[in-house]
Amino acid sequence: MPSVVANHPLTFQELLFALQRFWSEHGCVLQQPYDLEVGAGTMSPDTFLRVLGPEPIHIAYAQPSRRPADGRYGENPNRLFRHTQLQVILKPPPENVQDLYLQSLEAIGIDLAQHDIKFEEDNWEWPVGGAWGVGWQVMLDGQEITQFTYFQQCGGMDLDPISGEITYGLERIAQFLQDLDSIYDIVWLRDPASGRELTYGQVRLYEEQQFSAYSFDYADIPSLWQHLNLYEAECKALLERAGTTLDEKKLAASENPRGDRLAALRFPTLGAYELALKCSHAFNLLDARGAISVTERVGVMARIRNLIVGVARIYAEQQRLNRAFEAPTPAQPELEPAR
Amino acid sequence: MPDLLFEIGLEEVPARMIASAQAELLRRVQALLAREQLLGGSDAEMPAPDPTDRSNGLSYSTPRRLAVLVQGVRAQQPDITEEITGPAVKIAFKDGKPTAAAEAFARKSGVPVADLKTITTPKGEYLAAATVRKGRSAMELLAAELPREVAALYWAKNMYWRPGKPERFVRPVLWLLCLLGEEIVPMEFAGRRAGRVTYGHRVLHGEAPIAIREPASYVSQMESAFVVVDVEARRQKIRKALDRATRAIPAIVGARWREDEALVDAVTHLCEWPDVLTGSFEPAYLALPEEVLVTVMRDHQKYFAVEDGDGKLAAHFLAVTNIALTVENAPIIRQGNERVLRARFNDARFFWEFDQRIPLVDxxxxxxxxxxxxxxxxxxxxxxxxxxxxxxxxxxxxxxxxxxxxxxxxxxxxxxxxxxxxxxxxxxxxxxxxxxxxxxxxxxxxxxxxxxxxxxxxxxxxxxxxxxxxxxxxxxxxxxxxxxxxxxxxxxxxxxxxxxxxxxxxxxxxxxxxxxxxxxxxxxxxxxxxxxxxxxxxxxxxxxxxxxxxxxxxxxxQAYDVVQAVMAPGVGSLRDLCARSQAVSEARGSEDFLAVSAAFKRMKNILAQAEFAPSGGTILAFPKGTPEGDLQIKYGEVLSIVGRCRESQDYRKALEVIATIRPQVDAFFEKVMVMDPNPEIREGRLLLLAMIVGGLGTIADFSKIVTAG
Structure with a gap:
């Protein structure tokens, strides 16, 4: 049956499929988006925590990323409160990682002979996560379409092996492929039977309008401060308990090694991380509401940094102890790096 | 003698770091070759290589490679004859017979005792032996030493990429090419072993490896793989393409691209095979301030702005691409770049209008x-x-x-x-x-x-x-x-x-x-x-x-001594300081001025040695016709003219006048002994000198002017 969608550039969802298929075929675990508010795919535990420690992992996932201050009530054709990143983590990065990336562009219909591609220096840093890396912004005909980073540090800890991170900005790429001035005109879906098109605006505009209004006008400032304080307090309490539960000496000298090691294995580091993420999002909302003065800003960011870096530390320690005591490891897909 | 070619293939190096790294790599390789005596004349004659001579080296770079080519490298180090010093003769020989010390030294230096020489040193007579150290091959030396030089390159920001973190470098190393003549130098770095293979432009040439035949063919072989490795050639190619593209813009009289050396430099280091694309934007954006438009184009998009014959911004831009433009790809690439710029300009216009809602006063x-x-x-x-x-x-x-x-x-x-x-x-x-x-x-x-x-x-x-x-x-x-x-x-x-x-x-x-x-x-x-x-x-x-x-x-x-001289009397007004320093610089050519400067030095030394502190007491009037008297009178004349010149900041004239005091100064020093035994006379003479030094030293402390040679 001849398809009515032939000769069209990829729709938004076809773009997502194509990239996911590509990386799946190169040995990546396809993970679902993390179901919590994050500002970037990097903040998902599938990146931020998995890059720690020695276990190789190749993983890819789409991550809706919320940045309350970037909302424009749906009126700016190029800025979004929530955009979608396709995040790929390759640990360690295969030698031909740049070639793989270029092949992934071919896989979404970009014929490099017909375009101008440049890798321009762009180093990435997330001070709140004690994380940084070096890399490039990938420019295609003057448009930044990807952030390509070699992670060097995370949670203030040196990484070994390092991870390669490829972050595709899906809206930008779709806009590029479909040659559009506005994100909202991106064809999200083209019905294969009828050829009927549904645009990004039809699918998402109301979200942009409402969440911009919420972030800028409605979000209740005292409540947000309360949220932040509550999440912080619980996260801190967990971090403190981690100190005793994950104490190597105590575990070694334990009279109930099975029980204590199981307790160490089950210690909810991931739960603590979610609480830290909640704090981060509350901070972003407060920031968008203009509720954080410059003097306060540094202090609040330091509080969140303590949580996030603290979680990274106990995560690394927990993983190390698990390996040391040869306890059953948590579901951590271990794959040979793709070649 | 063979040439040496060394290329490091890399993932894209940050543009800002390339030029200095390229120069440093060449410097390091040349220093290594000089240090190991692998440079200079033929193996037979061997003149000492001049370590500062860099004329035999060339260096290249693109975002994906650094390369050096050094011509005329010796395949073999010359054998080195060395004289090594042994024990003192009086220890080495007892009763004319060699001792154990002498024999040990002979063994160590591989020379029979009979062939040992005696040398005379400030500490006495010592045994010495002439030994020959066999030269090593360039292949062997380069394989051992080149990796060290590469590892020592300075990068503003480094990274690890291999598990175990064995080395840091600016970006992952993809390949190494190292040829001495037609032979591969078996060096290794970052887990890569050097060969003769390199790679061309990623898109235009693709993945096919290129085997470099010999160093001399490198540039042309790369050129046929769509890589201009010579940075200057690439820069010129870009400049010419910018000119050509500007000329082709229709309907603008006297169109020019806005010269921007830093931007030319940046784009030169972002391309292997540059071309220039002309794009345009809606003229309505020209209502925005030019500063904003140019910043968006230059800083955010690395585009060159275009202006008309009157210097007014035109609704066009020039983008340097890293691919040859064709009738097929140019419209696509143009469209993409124009869309991005439109979005950026839209943002700028939005901000420009949005900001005006709250005026600066509010x-x-x-x-x-x-x-x-x-x-x-x-x-x-x-x-x-x-x-x-x-x-x-x-x-x-x-x-x-x-x-x-x-x-x-x-x-x-x-x-x-x-x-x-x-x-x-x-x-x-x-x-x-x-x-x-x-x-x-x-x-x-x-x-x-x-x-x-x-x-x-x-x-x-x-x-x-x-x-x-x-x-x-x-x-x-x-x-x-x-x-x-x-x-x-x-x-x-x-x-x-x-x-x-x-x-x-x-x-x-x-x-x-x-x-x-x-x-x-x-x-x-x-x-x-x-x-x-x-x-x-x-x-x-x-x-x-x-x-x-x-x-x-x-x-x-300004020269160091002039700066010291004019700053000594105090800085005060900087405009005045500049005028004084300019005048002193100009006066330095005059012989009289230099003589007066030397005399000032002498006067200051005398005053310092006498530990003279003017008590402000009697100023002796020396009689006319005596050296002191003549100097005193001349000084008085000079001082009053200099005072007037100071008023009008005519320091050139002031210095000319000061230089005229030379005959009286010379006569004074020739005939007068300042440190007279009579304290009254002595004090009087010292006071005269102190007055001159103080009075004329307000323009500059001439004693600081370097006069020797």
Whole structure:
């Protein structure tokens, strides 16, 4: 049956499929988006925590990323409160990682002979996560379409092996492929039977309008401060308990090694991380509401940094102890790096 | 002799780091070859290689490679004959017979005892042996030493990429190519083993490996793989393509692309095979300030702006691509670039209009929330301090005779930092000040206010002009002086290589404005107006003396001794200082002047040795016809003319007049013994010298002029 969608550039969802298929075929675990508010795919535990420690992992996932201050009530054709990143983590990065990336562009219909591609220096840093890396912004005909980073540090800890991170900005790429001035005109879906098109605006505009209004006008400032304080307090309490539960000496000298090691294995580091993420999002909302003065800003960011870096530390320690005591490891897909 | 070719293949190196790394790699390879005696004449004759001679080396780079080619490398180190020193003869021989020490030395140096020589050293007679150290092959040496040189390259930012973190480099190393003549040098770095294979342009040539036959064919083989490895050739190719593209723009009379050396440099290091694309945008965007449009194009998109014959911005841009443009791909690439620029311009227009909803005057209060520095409070506080300081400076300048609009300066100081609260400055931080000036003008403030705000950060670097107006100069002085004085008061002054607040740059700007603007302001005016307390002022003065010295030497090209000489009597007005230093530099060619300088040195030495401190007592009138008397009379004449010249700042004339004192000075030193046994005569003569040194030394301390040779 001849398809009515032939000769069209990829729709938004076809773009997502194509990239996911590509990386799946190169040995990546396809993970679902993390179901919590994050500002970037990097903040998902599938990146931020998995890059720690020695276990190789190749993983890819789409991550809706919320940045309350970037909302424009749906009126700016190029800025979004929530955009979608396709995040790929390759640990360690295969030698031909740049070639793989270029092949992934071919896989979404970009014929490099017909375009101008440049890798321009762009180093990435997330001070709140004690994380940084070096890399490039990938420019295609003057448009930044990807952030390509070699992670060097995370949670203030040196990484070994390092991870390669490829972050595709899906809206930008779709806009590029479909040659559009506005994100909202991106064809999200083209019905294969009828050829009927549904645009990004039809699918998402109301979200942009409402969440911009919420972030800028409605979000209740005292409540947000309360949220932040509550999440912080619980996260801190967990971090403190981690100190005793994950104490190597105590575990070694334990009279109930099975029980204590199981307790160490089950210690909810991931739960603590979610609480830290909640704090981060509350901070972003407060920031968008203009509720954080410059003097306060540094202090609040330091509080969140303590949580996030603290979680990274106990995560690394927990993983190390698990390996040391040869306890059953948590579901951590271990794959040979793709070649 | 064979040539050496060495290429490191890399993932894209940051453009800003390439040029220096390329130069350093060549320097290192040449130094290595020189050190190992692998350079210079034929193996047979072997003249000592000149380690500073770099004429035999070439270096290349693209974003994906660094390469060096050194011509005429010896395949083999020459054998080296060395003389090694052994034990003292008196230990080595007992009763004419060699001792154990002599035999041990002979064994060690591989020479029979009979062939050992005796040498004479300051410590006595010693045994010596001539030994020959066999030269090693270049292959072997390069394989051992080259990796060390590569590992030692400096990068502003390094990375690890291999598990176990065995090495750091700017980006992952993809391949190594190392040929000595046609042979592969078996060197290794970062887990890569050198071969003869390299790679061409990623898209235009693809993945097919290229085997380089010999070093000499490298450039042309790369050229056929769509890589221009020679940076200068690439730069020229880009410049020519920019010219060609500009000429082809229809309907603009005298179109030119805006020269931008830094941008040409940046794009040269982003391409292997450059081409130039012409794009355009809707002329409606030209209603936005040119500064904003050019910044968007240059800083965000690396596009060149185009102007018409009158220098007015045209609705076109030029983009340098890393691919050959064809009829097929050019429209696609153009469309993409135009869309991106449109979005950027749209944003800028949005911000420009959005920001105007709150005029600058209403933004003053917002500055309370913008921290200047944690101990110094907000920008609102800083603005108040700058206003007060500017008011004092205006009074001082007016007292000196400057014409200034004090109200305009005050308003400019109040509003100068308000653009920090605008969206446009948050988006284009490099335009702070300029944006404020543009908003001020568009919001109906007077041009003296708007221009002062616009120019407040000038000069930002040595190539910049100073602010156009006196009002702008006062604002720039007060703003920077406030920063410097307060940072010093907090103990955050620069030290050594540490200058986190760029105070030296601010100091340089102050010195330049004082020296080049017609303000009648001296350093002292700034110090007394901004710094309470002797101790702080002393530290600031020492800091500024360094800046002044730097300015005279680097900014005005004055010789070290001239700078020392003219700064010695005190700095006072910098304009006056510059005039004095210029005059002294010019007078240095005159023999009389140099003789007088030498005489000054002598006078100062005599005064210093006599530990003479003028008591201010009797000035002996020496009789005319005596050397002292003639000198005294001549000095009197000279001093009065010099005094008049000083008034009119005619230092050239003053120095000419001073030089005329030479015959009397020479006669004095020839015939007079200053240190006469009679204390009265002695004191009188010393006092005369002290008067001359003091009286004529107000232009420069001539004794500091280097006269020898």
């Amino acid at each position: 933004r003053v209060a917002l500055l309370e929330n913008v921290t200047f520095q944690k101990d110094l409070g907000s920008y609102a506080k800083k603005s108040e301090r700058v206003r007060a300081l500017a008011a004092v400076l205006i009074e001082a300048a007016k007292a000196g005779g400057a014409a200034l609009d004090a109200t305009a300066v005050d308003q400019a100081a109040l509003l100068a930092k308000t653009d920090l609260t605008t969206e446009l400055v948050k988006e284009f931080t490099e335009l702070q000040g300029i944006i404020g000036g543009l908003y001020a003008a568009s919001q109906g403030l007077s041009s003296s206010v708007a221009d002062a705000i616009y120019d407040q950060y000038l000069p930002a670097s040595a190539g910049d002009a100073i602010p156009r107006s006196a009002e702008g100069c006062i604002l720039g002085l007060a703003d920077r002086m406030d920063t410097i004085a307060n940072m010093f008061a907090l103990g955050m002054e620069p030290s050594g290589s540490k200058d986190p607040f760029a105070l030296r740059r601010a100091g340089n700007a102050i010195v330049r404005i004082l020296a080049e603007a017609n303000l009648w302001l001296g350093l002292n005016d700034l110090l007394t107006a901004s710094a309470p307390g002797e101790e702080l002022r002393a530290r600031l003065l020492a800091f500024f003396m360094e800046r002044v010295e730097f300015y005279l030497r680097e900014g005005r090209g």
